[in-house]
Amino acid sequence: MRLYPFILILASAMLFACSAPRTQNPPSAVLEVAGVLREDTLWQGEVLMLDDVLVPRGRTLTILPGTRIRVQSAGSTKLEPLFLSTATELLVRGEIYVAGTSEQPVRFSPVAEDEGSLEEPVWGGIILDGALSAHFQHLDLEKGEICLQSLDTSMQARHLRLFDCRYGLILQGEGFAELEDLQVEAGEVGLLLWEQAQMNLLGGRFTGQAEEAIHLGSHEVHIQNVLIRGTALGVVADPRKVDLSGLIFEDNGRNIYPRGAGAP
Amino acid sequence: MRFILIALLLGLPASALALVYQGEQTLYEDTLWQGEVLIDGILTVAPHVRLEIRPGTRVSFTRIDSDGDGIGESELYIQGIFSARGTLDAPIVFGSAARNPAPGDWGAINMMASTEDGLMEHCIVEYGYRGFHAHFAGATIRSSLFRRNYQALQFQDSRLRLEELEIRDNHNALQFRDSEVSISGALIQDNLWAVRALYSSLEMENVLLAGNRFNGLNLRESFLLARNSRIENNRRGLYLQQSEAEIKGTLIRGNLEHGILLENSIIFSELSSISDNGRSGVKWIDSHGSFRQSVFEDNGEYALFNDGPTKADVRNNWWGTTVPERIDAMILDAADRPGRAGVDYSSFLLEPPFSNTMTQTETELP
Incomplete structure (x- = not known):
């Protein structure tokens, strides 16, 4: 079965989480985090990201089911050499395992959301920058500038849900993304592929993007059983190179924009 | 000022002689560098003191990471006058002393409320956290290469003239x-x-x-x-x-x-x-x-x-x-x-x- 390797990796990560020395918050306390992880780290329960967090090479961040991570806004005015977004971000150059379940997903959302004053995305999202390993299961990301971006990283994600992100998911550079049941709701753009990025997208749903749901360009991808509904523009792709038969379109302003195939 | 001629003590050839600054030190007199210089800590140039670096000099920084954040801490902290003028054939190099260097091995060339505007010409700055950093300072940097730093150049409340630079792979x-x-x-x-x-x-x-x-x-x-x-x-x-x-x-x-x-x-x-x-x-x-x-x-x-x-x-x-x-x-x-x-x-x-x-x-x- 295709899912077995993924489950095995997550199970191994959780086993490792129970056995290796690491930073760990008591389940009942709110863990406040910021800065560079200096050891392998486990998050569970309530976590407050006060500022940028870096998982450097040689370190692993594991997040257990049901963990709720609230992210403090930073006003988008930071100029930090070590980090990439001007907003608060989780930057991964080492390894990350997110082990949510259908009953207990892991959720990232901005603090401002709790205060009822959120109008625009106020955190930078998760950035994978040449990360050594990235596995996500039942992960919800909300209201980020770019909720998840993968730069030169191979990643696996099952049941990844992105809500109200300006950009949902960006795949850029060398790396292969195995995506299963990707759901992107609202925001400006759902999914963008740039440079040499490759992707399998098996099952998913894109709804309500203000611009395009998926921007593929000329990338060769495998897409199966993905619904695009209620977006301004369904998919931007070169239909001569990309098989779009796995896409289902409903009620979009326009379904396909034939990038690279001449004028619309 | 305290310096150690390590190479001499080790009996190495003249070409390996290095001027070494260890720990936290301050230059209180005008100083001229040429050849090899090793900064193993934080070296401050006091206000009104001039540090001049001759063409072909290599300034290396030891990787010190006392807080385990992955960022090197050795740096040059300039409150005085800074002039590093290499030539096309003999550039001045600011880099890592590590055998296998990596971005962030050392802190920065820091200009902090410096006495006069700094000058860098025909320099190569590599493997720093902030290659060049200025705060309440001014500088002209020309004909220089910044590469493989976390942050090649960063300024706050400063005036900078940058001419003929190459800034790549940072x-x-x-x-x-x-x-x-x-x-x-x-x-x-x-x-x-x-x-x-x-x-x-x-x-x-x-x-x-x-x-x-x-x-x-x-x-x-x-x-x-x-x-x-x-x-x-x-x-x-x-x-x-x-x-x-x-x-x-x-x-x-x-x-x-x-x-x-x-x-x-x-x-x-x-x-x-x-x-x-x-x-x-x-x-x-x-x-x-x-x-x-x-x-x-x-x-x-x-x-x-x-x-x-x-x-x-x-x-x-x-x-x-x-x-x-x-x-x-x-x-x-x-x-x-x-x-x-x-x-x-x-x-x-x-x-x-x-x-x-x-x-x-x-x-x-x-």
């Missing part, structure tokens, strides 16, 4: 806030971020920003004057947030996303080319200004996308066609989506105002 190239910066002749290429400015003014001429994997040029609450430059093959080309820009003779092309993204900004652009950008040539949100005598060709979904309530003035430009319906199809505005303002593309040109492969003035780059 995580971030150039970031500054509350500063006045001029760049004439620079290649800023293959970094993650290229230029990011906050509450600052930037004048640039003959600058190539290319292949940077995030934004090429991002200004927030800042002012930009750009001449004869090229912004190409970045993720976004030019991104203005609550900023003002005057652009002339500049190519903005081949960027993966938007060539220009305007958010609550003002732009006056002429004799420029915005072409072959991935999603749109210009995305215009709540902005003002105009484009004149410019070229919009072969941009992805749209040449211009007005996503706000202010009308976009893009008269007198070349759109790659003289058929109004085709121009209209390249523009997304109120006619396509209710709630947006319109785009005035009237008086469109009947032929390109200049060669599409080059802007009005031949761009000269280092």
